[in-house]
Amino acid sequence: MTDATLAYGRGDPYQLHGGRPHEGPASKRIVTGYGFWIFLLSDIVLFSCFFAAYAVLLGQTAGGPRGSEIFDLRSVAAETALLLISSFVCGLAMIAADVRNQRWFQIGMAVTGLLGLGFLALEYREFAGLVGRDAGPTRSAFLSAFFTLVGCHGAHVSVGVLWLLTMMAQVFAKGFRADIMRRLLCFALFWHVLDIIWVAIFSVVYLIGSAA
Amino acid sequence: MSESDLHGPAGLAPGDEEEVRIGPRVLGYVVGLGLAVLLTVTSFFIAGTDLVWQPSIPVALVVLAIAQMGVHLVFFVHITTDPDNTNNVMALAFGLLIVFLVVGGSLWIMSNLNQNMLPMDQIMQMQR
Incomplete structure (x- = not known):
């Protein structure tokens, strides 16, 4: 065994680097993505608390409407489709950004944002309808948990749309600089994770909730 | 997939390579979208059907949701090994x-x- 392999073996006794030589610190892009990923995981933990509250309070309707009476599954299916396609188009826009194609990037981001706004419009209509027929968040513990969980996700989507518009403006004004690309990476992660949380919401809140 | 594709330049994220291949990446998103749509449609179908034993439906919905989150993580968020x-x-x-x-x-x-x-x-x- 040569000195070099000995030194290598000491530095990485479990061969975690897959036989690659030491590379020094990771690039800023990877570090930034990792930091933002940890934030997103903390956000997922936050949502898990709301999910736990919803699951515990599902039956506590206090004589008010049950899930099966207030959920419109066709509207939920439309919201799901809008958010899923917007997540897909967001990925395509990121590819356009990687090949430095300004026009297709802006088109992709605009479509992503419009789909997000469509989602928010459907959700606003649902919430307004519920409040209008005396099924607002103050009606029962079940409805409080419902509005907190779904409303928190809606607030995240709203912030995401604002962020999306900011990124479109930044790329338009400053081009695909390295720091802008890192912000785009974080935005794309945020948008995809919102869709993951929506998967949990439509499965647990709407589909299981309307059966209970 | 070529050798340089499997072992990219050290310390670079996939998007940082000089030469970016669009085709395989778009294909990845399309496959992810297809799987996600399939799982979503199955969820909505299972939730409203009388064809299966009713107590199994919540379990099936949870399993389908976890599967779809996995699809999103792999194809959209690009969590890899x-x-x-x-x-x-x-x-x-x-x-x-x-x-x-x-x-x-x-x-x-x-x-x-x-x-x-x-x-x-x-x-x-x-x-x-």
């Missing part, structure tokens, strides 16, 4: 542990309380 991704996977595993503890623990404790506590109207009577 790449060495650069090891930290992300470890953080994800820890996050999932916390999520499992919070949700599972809450449900477990609250169902125990529901079983072991007197119904609310009887408590009210005792307080009179």
Whole structure:
């Protein structure tokens, strides 16, 4: 065994680097993505608390409407489709950004944002309808948990749309600089994770909730 | 997939390479979208059907949801087994542990309380 392999073996006794030589610190892009990923995981933990509250309070309707009476599954299916396609188009826009194609990037981001706004419009209509027929968040513990969980996700989507518009403006004004690309990476992660949380919401809140 | 595709330049994220191949990346998103649509449609179908044993439906919905989250993580968020991704996977595993503890623990404790506590109207009577 040569000195070099000995030194290598000491530095990485479990061969975690897959036989690659030491590379020094990771690039800023990877570090930034990792930091933002940890934030997103903390956000997922936050949502898990709301999910736990919803699951515990599902039956506590206090004589008010049950899930099966207030959920419109066709509207939920439309919201799901809008958010899923917007997540897909967001990925395509990121590819356009990687090949430095300004026009297709802006088109992709605009479509992503419009789909997000469509989602928010459907959700606003649902919430307004519920409040209008005396099924607002103050009606029962079940409805409080419902509005907190779904409303928190809606607030995240709203912030995401604002962020999306900011990124479109930044790329338009400053081009695909390295720091802008890192912000785009974080935005794309945020948008995809919102869709993951929506998967949990439509499965647990709407589909299981309307059966209970 | 060529050799340089498997072992990209050291310290670079996939998008940083000089030459970016669009085709395979678009294909990845299309495959992800197809799988996600398939799982979503199955979920909505299962939720409203009389064809299966009814008590199995919530379990099936949870399994389908977890499968779809996995699809999203792999095809959209690009969580891979790449060495650069090891930290992300470890953080994800820890996050999932916390999520499992919070949700599972809450449900477990609250169902125990529901079983072991007197119904609310009887408590009210005792307080009179």
